[in-house]
Amino acid sequence: MxxxxxxxxxxDSVLKTLVLCVLTIGSYLIYKLYRFSSQINEHTELKIPNYFILTTIILFIISLGSLIYGLANIHDLSILKSSIVIHALSSAFDVTWIIMVRNRINLIAGSHxxxxxxLNPFFTSIFHVMYMQHKINQG
Structure with a gap:
């Protein structure tokens, strides 16, 4: 394929992607993963399940919200500690999603x-959608 x-x-601009990921506290990263997944699902048979995407987005929103709430109430460390579990779960889903998108992009490009x-797994794990966008721009 x-x-x-x-x-x-x-x-798209890699610099713009980087700046927006930082300014939006990672929300743009989720948006870019969603866009990549939508484009993969529209144009290939290598579908990423919509229920997985939705679950990951919901977990990210809950995690981000609990982290912000915990930091706003920093005097009560129990709130911040309780958000660690949801953050770990959300991170696991985020990493899985990044790997799914990476693998599909490699298959689409026919690259080895x-x-x-x-897409090198090491660079993908560090730079996420910025690295993916860079490789897409090269293609």
């Missing part, structure tokens, strides 16, 4: 380890 990455995904468009 070899298609051009720019046939499926939009070319060492290829120009291959």
């Amino acid at each position: 070899k298609k051009g990455l720019t046939d499926i995904f939009e070319v 380890k060492g290829d120009k468009l291959w």
